[in-house]
Amino acid sequence: MAYEIGESKTMIEAQLAAIPEMEGLEGNGAVAVSRVQLWDYMKDAIDFASVELSKKYDEMLAAVETLLSTASAGTALQIAALAKAYQHGDTLTNVNNQLVYDVIDESKQVVNYVSIGVEDETTQGIKERIVKIKVAKDNNGAIEQLTEDERIGLVDYFDDAGFFGIFLDIITLEADKIAYELTVEVNPKVIDKDTGAYLDGSSETPILDAIRDYHDTKNKTDFDGKIYKTKPESAVQNIDGIEYAEIDKAMYWDGSQWIEFPRFWQSNAGYVQVSEEDCIIHYL
Secondary structure (H helix, E strand, C coil), X not given: CCCCHHHHHHHHHHHHCCCXXXXXXXXXXECCCEHHHHHHHXXXXXXXXXXXXXXXXXXXXXXXXXXXXXXXXXXXXXXXXXXXXXCCCCCCEEECCEEECCCCCHHHCCCCEEEEEEEEEEECCEEEEXXXXXXXXXXXXXXXCCCHHHHHHHHHHHHHHCCCCCEEEEECCCCEEEEEEEEEEECCCCECCCCCCECCCCCCCHHHHHHHHHHHHHHHHCCCCXXXXXXXXXXXXXXXXXXXXXXXXXXXXXXXXXXXXXXXXXXXXXXXXXXXXXXXXXXX
């Protein structure tokens, strides 16, 4: 149907334009009106109600579709939303067979970053699908792992939620360390080739600043821990004074040594920290 009153009004008036005027309505204060006029008044009232009902229906349908797409039991989006809703130290209450908090207190919601992954594991010949939930919190703009008390509370919270048939592994770790070896060609009028600092004194380590800023932003906007070797190249190339930049080697720290990765690497923690003292820059 037409969703604007003007559209339906135009169609109806076109169909009724030829109907003759009604007679005998003069007297007793009445005035002569046409059938088109009478129907027009009735149609406006009916059409207005129909338009409003149709719009309300569309709004309700859109809301239902959103709920179905984001809150289906066991989906990654639902699990992530549940994790972020966890209130450390509070107890869930059963209300109409739903577990809820009596009071929503955002100051107690310690989970700010969530990444969901799935892995298949085999134990004693039995294959199980494990949902890996990587979580972290925000501490004045810095990403940090949850405390052990917070992690245990989150585990109990998911146990209470009752994801039957789904094995959950909740992971919260310190940031994984990464480092780069790269070659850059600099404009000697802007960057000192010996020290790598800006000649105007605005930064002593502009290249490392660019790499660090890139990862700090990615950690917060794309908390999945998938690190591509060449992605920071663009960040370096976009700063003032850089003519050319190429990453020769990308490495992560496995706890005892640096391991080079060829194209990409999946962080265990979900976020990384650049070890600036272990980065090597070759200036041209």
